[in-house]
Amino acid sequence: MEFEKFRESVLACQDCAGRFGHKPIPIFHGTPHSKIMQISQAPSSNVHLTRRPFNDPSGDKLKYQWYQITDEIFYNEDNFYITSIAKCFPGKNGKGGDKPPPVSCAKKWLAQDMSMVDNKLFSIVGAKAANYLFPGENFVDLVFKNNTLNNKPAVVMPHPSPLNVRWFKEHPQFEAQRMPEIREMVWSTLGITK
Ligand code: SF4
Numbered sequence: 748m749e750f751e752k753f754r755e756s757v758l759a760c761q762d763c764a765g766r767f768g769h770k771p772i773p774i775f776h777g778t779p780h781s782k783i784m785q786i787s788q789a790p791s792s793n794v795h796l797t798r799r800p801f802n803d804p805s806g807d808k809l810k811y812q813w814y815q816i817t818d819e820i821f822y823n824e825d826n827f828y829i830t831s832i833a834k835c836f837p838g839k840n841g842k843g844g845d846k847p848p849p850v851s852c853a854k855k856w857l858a859q860d861m862s863m864v865d866n867k868l869f870s871i872v873g874a875k876a877a878n879y880l881f882p883g884e885n886f887v888d889l890v891f892k893n894n895t896l897n898n899k900p901a902v903v904m905p906h907p908s909p910l911n912v913r914w915f916k917e918h919p920q921f922e923a924q925r926m927p928e929i930r931e932m933v934w935s936t937l938g939i940t941k
Pocket residue numbers: 757760761762763764771772773833834835849851852853855
């Protein structure tokens with residue numbers, strides 16, 4: 748399938764309408780030549796409403812504290828291809844969090860994302876995406892080492908959601924030591940110099 752057709756097919760997908768109880772809004776962002784493919788869990792309610800990926804507190808942490816890049820850089824489709832296990836907001840779980848992303852979405856679309864895009868680096872955000880892409884591997888180990896996915900370098904981060912505060916407290920070396928290494932790889936891939 749050629750890329751534009753693929754994009755149109757994703758944007759038209761309504762497979763989960765019955766499951767979610769609301770109209771799915773697939774989020775699609777990127778080109779076949781985006782430098783970094785970022786794969787996370789699923790869009791949040793705010794992303795669902797605004798149709799702008801990572802336009803929420805998780806995104807603020809990821810963009811400004813972890814990557815330390817501007818919106819102009821992050822939302823440049825030549826830089827980031829932004830995709831997820833589920834491309835639509837799956838709804839709230841009643842305890843303040845979001846429902847788990849339907850894996851059926853990843854099975855339908857994610858391998859196509861990965862085959863169509865000529866990215867140089869994978870940035871995996873959150874345990875749900877990491878567990879799907881690296882089945883059977885320990886999540887903490889994945890975060891603290893350089894990985895390979897689809898024969899390309901891949902970095903893994905915890906989810907930047909404020910709900911994940913316990914993980915950050917239990918692993919202070921992530922923000923102190925590992926994130927600067929990941930940032931270096933992201934900047935180098937994007938051609939950013941200090
Ligand atoms: S989550 Fe994925 S499979 Fe479900 S409606 Fe959205 S694009 Fe389609």
